Amino acid sequence: MIRIRIDDKHFGNAQVLGRVHFDIAPGECVALVGPSGIGKSTVLRILAGTDEAFTGHVDRPERMAVVFQEPTLLPWRSVLQNLTLVHPDLGTAGARAALDRVGLAGKETLFPGQLSLGQQRRLALARGFATPPDLLIMDEPFASLDPETAERMLALTESLMATTRPATLFVTHDRAEAERLADRILRLDGAPATLAETT
């Protein structure tokens, strides 16, 4: 079980988060929605373990994966290496299969800069699902894409989630996306922000 128990988070003198307590069950997808600037990404960083300056505690699994809004790839390594360097036990065959699942077969030797933004996002998605994680963290993975590309990404994410079923925290400002992907929607609101469960 993944447990988030945030009691207090300050940036300088400003308290941004109050009591934010929730659990994510294995295989469950929890969406975190709320207006921009409310502190959704702060909750995400605390859960991921990249921000440790807060009051409270978090139980998280060993194997985590992340899909950011920006693709966050290694531009100086090939498409294939972007998977194998992050997942050493995946192997070349496994990496090729992962690329195939997101429609990037044949692009192995290119550098990420030679891909379109949509393809870079799909590569980031492939990296997230390449070895099934125990916790998947997604931060606005469909933001600033044109509607058609966003729809394809969303459908792809749905199918990847259906096969691997990781526990997921999905941060978005788009209610429709949240309702489509998530089993449960949490809403962050107020100042300092606290949780209001809506579904």
Place this chain on the structure above:
Amino acid sequence: MRISTERATSPRTVTVLSILLLGALWVVAAALTADPQVLPSPFALAAPFRQELANGELLYHLGQTVVRVLWAFALAMGLGIALGLVMGRSEAVNRWLDPWLVIFLNLPALVLIVLCYLWIGLTETAAIAAVTLNKIPNVTTVIREGARAMDPQLDAMARIYRMSWRRRMAHIVLPQLAPFITAAARSGIAVIWKIVLVVEFLGRSSGIGFQIHLYFQLFDVAMVLVYALSFICVMLLVEWLVLQPWERRVRRWRQA
């Protein structure tokens, strides 16, 4: 088909022409001086060059200097990169070490050399230590800038995916630092060999600097030029055969 009459001169041709121009200036200056004791013409250097090559002196002293340059370069780059990386990543460490860096940056090379010889003795260790200490602050300053400019998002990605320290260094940190490392290496090697010469001039009995000291006392301008130019040729070879190909390799992904 359009026939273009004006063709841009290739970069290689420009390099050759520019060096030939410098040589021509030298010939003219030597002719105007009209005193081979003060400024011999480039052609007058051929005979002493062949002589030094034949009796083995040139290669021996060249080798001694190259070994010192390589040692000092490797030590200064290694320590400078490590220090710059730590200082660029940690504000606390930076606050503590920054005053030291400023002091060492402004300490004249000559002072460090003399102090190393006085404290350690007229030894090889003292010579290499003096050169290394002179160069570390510059490398550190450049690498610190690079470390500050690194992408925090890539860092977060690597931490969440639990990439090992070695993989992070090899595939995330060093590729981002590569342009800064090349800049530090290029200015580093040029400064290092100049300081090595001073170190040899002051307290070694081998190397290009020692030979220049010797021929300075004999007022033999031709020999001073032979030794200096030989080493410049070695440095040009390093630039063309090592630094530039390596730079092209690490920049490959940008051009793709």
